[in-house]
Every structure is written in C-alpha cells, then in structure tokens.
Amino acid sequence: MNRAAIRAIYVSEMTRFFRTIAQSFISPVISTSLYFVVFGAAIGSRIDQVEGVSYGAFIVPGLIMLSVMTQAITNASFGIYFPKFIGTIYELLSAPVNFLEIVLGFVGAAATKALFIGLVILGTAALFVDLQIQNPLAMIAFLLLTCLSFALFGFIIGIWAQNFEQLQLIPLLVITPLVFLGGSFYSIAMLPPVWQKITLFNPVVYLISGFRWSFFGVADVPIGLSLLAIAAFTALCLGVVWWIFRTGWRIRT
Amino acid sequence: METIADIRDLRKTYAGGFEALKGVTLAIETGEILALLGPNGAGKTTLISTICGITSPSGGSVTVGGHDVVSGYRDARRLIGLVPQEIHLEPFSKVKDTVAFTRGLFGKPRDDGLIERILRQLSLWDKRDARVVELSGGMKRRVLIAKALSHEPALLFLDEPTAGVDVELRKDMWAIVDGLKAQGTTIVLTTHYIEEAEAIADRVGVINGGQLLLVEEKAALMKRLGQKCLQIDLLDPVTAIPEVLAGYGLEIVGNGHALRYTYDTRGEGTGITRLLADLSAAGMSLRDIQTEQSSLEDIFVGLVREGAA
Missing domain, CATH: 3.40.50.300 (P-loop containing nucleotide triphosphate hydrolases)
Known part of the structure; x- marks a missing residue:
C-alpha cells in the first residue's frame, strides 16, 4: 500500500477545499437557513407534527442528506474530472499507485468535505429547532456511509464525464429529484397508496428513512433494509470503480 | 554498458x-x-x-x-x-x-x-x-x-x-x-x-x-552516415567544369569562384587525392580548401526519406 500517495492526493484535495473555505462554509449555512425559513417557519407553522415530531425538526435529516449527497458527488466528480480536463492525470497514471489508493485519496477527501458540510448543517439546524438524536452511533454510521458511497458515485461520474455539462447532468437530473421525492420533506405515509409503492423504488428513500430513524426513532422502512440499501449501493459503486481501473475505461488509452 | x-x-x-x-x-x-x-x-x-x-x-x-x-x-x-x-x-x-x-x-x-x-x-x-x-x-x-x-x-x-x-x-x-x-x-x-x-x-x-x-x-x-563536403576556392573563376573533372559531380558555386565536392566518408576512398591531382592537371590554381561535416539534420532527412521510399 502506497500510503504516501493516498496522503498526497488527500492533502492536495483538501487544500483546494480550504482555499475556498468561506464559500464551502457559507453556502450550505445560507441554503439551510432558507429551507428553515420557507419550510420550517412559513409552511411548517401550518403543519402539525409528523409522526410525533415537529415539522421543523422532521425535515432536518432530509436536509442534511440532500446536501451531503450533492456535496459528496460534486466534490468527488470534480476532483477526478479536473485532472482529466487540465491534463495532470498523467501523473496519476504514471505513478506507482493502484486504483484503491487513488480512490481512497479522492473519495476520502470528497467524503470528508461532505461530512464537514453535513455537520455544519446539523449545527445550523440546531439553532432553529430543538433537535434530539436518539441513536448517535447509527446517525454517524449513516452519515459516513452516505458520504462515502455518494463520493464513490461522484468519482464514477467524474471519470465518465467528457465535458462540464455531463459533470452537472447526473446531480441535477437524477440526484436532486430522487432526494426531493425521497421523503426529505414529508413522510411516505402522507402519500397516496399508489405513490407509496412507487416511491419504494427510489433508493434514496431508504437512506433518508434510516437517517431519520437515528434521530427520532421513526422510519418509513425497516432500519435493517435501510442499512442493507446503503451497503449495497456502496458495494455497487466500489465494483464499478474497480472495473474502471482494471479496464482503464476513459482514463488510460 | x-x-x-x-x-x-x-x-x-x-x-x-x-x-x-x-x-x-x-x-x-x-x-x-x-x-x-x-x-x-x-x-x-x-x-x-x-x-x-x-x-x-x-x-x-x-x-x-x-x-x-x-x-x-x-x-x-x-x-x-x-x-x-x-x-x-x-x-x-x-x-x-x-x-x-x-x-x-x-x-x-x-x-x-x-x-x-x-x-x-x-x-x-x-x-x-x-x-x-x-x-x-x-x-x-x-x-x-x-x-x-x-x-x-x-x-x-x-x-x-x-x-x-x-x-x-x-x-x-x-x-x-x-x-x-x-x-x-x-x-x-x-x-x-x-x-x-x-x-x-x-x-x-x-x-x-x-x-x-x-x-x-x-x-x-x-x-557512418555523414557526408562531407569539400569546398575548393579557385584563384581564377570558371564558367564550366573542365572535361577531365566531369566524373566528380562537382558543383560550381560563388559565381565560379569555387567548386564543391561532396563525398561519402563511408566510401573506400574519398577520391580527394585524385581530384586534387586532376585539378592541377587541368591547370587550376587553388586559393583555399575547406571541408564541412554534414549535420545530423542531413542524416535525418536522408533516413526519413529512405523510410518513406
């Protein structure tokens, strides 16, 4: 294992993050505050409790997940796409590193950033609503696994993308709708029966449900199923990444 | 090595x-x-x-x-x-x-x-x-x-x-x-x-x-591949190459004030001795002679052309 290489990639990725720390910090704080003003205060005041939880608190796990997923994808996809775009990928290809080391460096950094943003949002949310976390360990586990798996997914997108439009395409066209329709702002039980069935095909439902369970002890789907879903997604992404490096798909000619 | x-x-x-x-x-x-x-x-x-x-x-x-x-x-x-x-x-x-x-x-x-x-x-x-x-x-x-x-x-x-x-x-x-x-x-x-x-x-x-x-x-x-060029500066300019020197492939340069002789250093003999003897036999007086090693460029162009042919 080339530990120095993992560290080098990780440090260089984190350096870029810290170079723009103000933006990295301010934008999630502002957007979260906006969500609380709109959904929590304006609309939420007219909604009673959802499954025994005040609406303002109920949306917190979904909001965190929304940002964590998009941040993990954006950071990881940009992280590996940028060297391809400016040509510095030659260094990674000619260095004595294997796929696991490259992935650990890039995905580790992207996951760290996403985790950081997630915690910032959690902190911001705590200023607006009364938060209780019933299962802190489960909460951390879900958060970490989501950061990791979506960073892996972003890494795949970054390798697949051949221009900046494609880089934006998946987060915008797939992830945002899935998250919004995945129960970030409502409980599945509030949907008509047909939609309750359809929505179970949305993988994000399992993540948000599990994450919310760790806060309030209420869930749309069994917690075991949530864990299985996130584990399966992580494994799938790992498999694809392994295949990419084995075949050199879109990186090595 | x-x-x-x-x-x-x-x-x-x-x-x-x-x-x-x-x-x-x-x-x-x-x-x-x-x-x-x-x-x-x-x-x-x-x-x-x-x-x-x-x-x-x-x-x-x-x-x-x-x-x-x-x-x-x-x-x-x-x-x-x-x-x-x-x-x-x-x-x-x-x-x-x-x-x-x-x-x-x-x-x-x-x-x-x-x-x-x-x-x-x-x-x-x-x-x-x-x-x-x-x-x-x-x-x-x-x-x-x-x-x-x-x-x-x-x-x-x-x-x-x-x-x-x-x-x-x-x-x-x-x-x-x-x-x-x-x-x-x-x-x-x-x-x-x-x-x-x-x-x-x-x-x-x-x-x-x-x-x-x-x-x-x-x-x-x-x-190995280099060609050399011998430039012979003449005392009296010439307009044509004399009959006796026809076999050397000489070139007249500098308005007839000089002759150029290109030879291959790989060859058995360069022909220089014979050329100089023939020059004096033709009654030509030399002011100066100089040789020039062909550059890698000439070698390279020759090789690439050979490869293309």
Whole structure:
C-alpha cells in the first residue's frame, strides 16, 4: 500500500477545499437557513407534527442528506474530472499507485468535505429547532456511509464525464429529484397508496428513512433494509470503480 | 554498458485502429543521454507514454530496472520520472506544494531539504510560494521538471523539453540536462530539433512511422552516415567544369569562384587525392580548401526519406 500517495492526493484535495473555505462554509449555512425559513417557519407553522415530531425538526435529516449527497458527488466528480480536463492525470497514471489508493485519496477527501458540510448543517439546524438524536452511533454510521458511497458515485461520474455539462447532468437530473421525492420533506405515509409503492423504488428513500430513524426513532422502512440499501449501493459503486481501473475505461488509452 | 530499460518489440495500436508503434526494440543504457529524434506523429510520445504507464501496450514488453512495466508497475514506475510535452499543471497550487505532491504520489516520505535543492537547482526557489498560474511559460516547464525529479528517478523522460521555448531557455534546459547526467540520472529526451540531439545526446535514435530506424552513438552515426563536403576556392573563376573533372559531380558555386565536392566518408576512398591531382592537371590554381561535416539534420532527412521510399 502506497500510503504516501493516498496522503498526497488527500492533502492536495483538501487544500483546494480550504482555499475556498468561506464559500464551502457559507453556502450550505445560507441554503439551510432558507429551507428553515420557507419550510420550517412559513409552511411548517401550518403543519402539525409528523409522526410525533415537529415539522421543523422532521425535515432536518432530509436536509442534511440532500446536501451531503450533492456535496459528496460534486466534490468527488470534480476532483477526478479536473485532472482529466487540465491534463495532470498523467501523473496519476504514471505513478506507482493502484486504483484503491487513488480512490481512497479522492473519495476520502470528497467524503470528508461532505461530512464537514453535513455537520455544519446539523449545527445550523440546531439553532432553529430543538433537535434530539436518539441513536448517535447509527446517525454517524449513516452519515459516513452516505458520504462515502455518494463520493464513490461522484468519482464514477467524474471519470465518465467528457465535458462540464455531463459533470452537472447526473446531480441535477437524477440526484436532486430522487432526494426531493425521497421523503426529505414529508413522510411516505402522507402519500397516496399508489405513490407509496412507487416511491419504494427510489433508493434514496431508504437512506433518508434510516437517517431519520437515528434521530427520532421513526422510519418509513425497516432500519435493517435501510442499512442493507446503503451497503449495497456502496458495494455497487466500489465494483464499478474497480472495473474502471482494471479496464482503464476513459482514463488510460 | 548496463541497461536500465529494455524495450522489446513494443507495439501500440490505438482504439481507433491507428498503429502508433510497430515493434520497437531498444535498450536504454544506464547513465546515458539518449535523444529520440523524429518528426511530429512519429510515435515518440506514444513510446514514452507506454513505458511510463499512461497508455497500455498492445504487444511486446518493457522492463525498467528489471521490473516489467505492466506486471511490476510499482517497482518500475518508482524509477521513472516523466516531464510531459504539454504543460499540465494544476494552476492554483503553489510551486512547492505541487512538487511535494508528486514526491508523495511516488511513495516517498516528505523531504523539504531535497525539494529545496531541486527548486534551487532549477532557479525556482524564489517562486516556491507562487501559484503556478502566476508563472511564465519557461518557469512552468521548470516546475514540470522539478516535479519529475522530486522522487529521485533513475530514468528521466523529457518529452520535447524545448518545443516552443526561446533560445535562452533552451540553453538553460541543456545545462540542466547536463547537470542531471552528472548526477547519474539516465535521460531520454524526444525532440524534433536536430541541433538539440547533436548538442547534448550520447546516442541518437531516429524514429518515424512507429518504427525505430536506428540507434547509434551520436559521433558514430555522423561518421557512418555523414557526408562531407569539400569546398575548393579557385584563384581564377570558371564558367564550366573542365572535361577531365566531369566524373566528380562537382558543383560550381560563388559565381565560379569555387567548386564543391561532396563525398561519402563511408566510401573506400574519398577520391580527394585524385581530384586534387586532376585539378592541377587541368591547370587550376587553388586559393583555399575547406571541408564541412554534414549535420545530423542531413542524416535525418536522408533516413526519413529512405523510410518513406
């Protein structure tokens, strides 16, 4: 294992993050505050409790997940796409590193950033609503696994993308709708029966449900199923990444 | 001579069907400066990229320091430094950070002293905290070299290090290469500037159309293939070549004030003695004679033309 290489990639990725720390910090704080003003205060005041939880608190796990997923994808996809775009990928290809080391460096950094943003949002949310976390360990586990798996997914997108439009395409066209329709702002039980069935095909439902369970002890789907879903997604992404490096798909000619 | 890299029947066909390398066999000797000379699209960059791991070979094998570049890529690549042809640098990182990054990537522990020595050697120390984007083109090239040297490679590839750089910087680059050789680094550089190969290389390989046409000691190459030219300045100008001298293929130059005789140094006899005797027999008085070694350029053009024919 080339530990120095993992560290080098990780440090260089984190350096870029810290170079723009103000933006990295301010934008999630502002957007979260906006969500609380709109959904929590304006609309939420007219909604009673959802499954025994005040609406303002109920949306917190979904909001965190929304940002964590998009941040993990954006950071990881940009992280590996940028060297391809400016040509510095030659260094990674000619260095004595294997796929696991490259992935650990890039995905580790992207996951760290996403985790950081997630915690910032959690902190911001705590200023607006009364938060209780019933299962802190489960909460951390879900958060970490989501950061990791979506960073892996972003890494795949970054390798697949051949221009900046494609880089934006998946987060915008797939992830945002899935998250919004995945129960970030409502409980599945509030949907008509047909939609309750359809929505179970949305993988994000399992993540948000599990994450919310760790806060309030209420869930749309069994917690075991949530864990299985996130584990399966992580494994799938790992498999694809392994295949990419084995075949050199879109990186090595 | 010990061999640091052994390339055997290396082939590369790109996905589009283009055959960039058609079976290249080459042994790179430890401590030498080998110049790979060839026109654009000859396969120079593909050859380097395949050795370094940027492209996968379609056939043949390469070992560096005894390690196969595919199956033993870790050990092989640790020995190799690569300076790419294009300036590929992350624009916003600091000079010292990007150099340290490469060292880390190659699995070497942090060594600020070494990085300082490299940056000083390349006159980059004053710019260590500058961002890459603020540097001039020449400085950026130096940064690329610093990165390649950061992990102390035994074999350094310089892909067209002086393409598009001014004369001053080219001279600097040659001095840097000389310095590296003195430290024991083996250097392979590609170029399409013949004077570059002539100025700094120990051996010259000529590559064209994906094939290595020849590899020779620079001096031997010029001696073997070199043609020489004898210029005879005449006391009295001539308008036509006298009958007796018709067989020499002489050329009248300088308004009849001189004759040029081209001969092959490989030949059994150069014919000079006979020519001079015939000249005096024809009653011509000589003011001066001089000879001129043909440059690598002439050799190169001859070879490439031969290959095309």
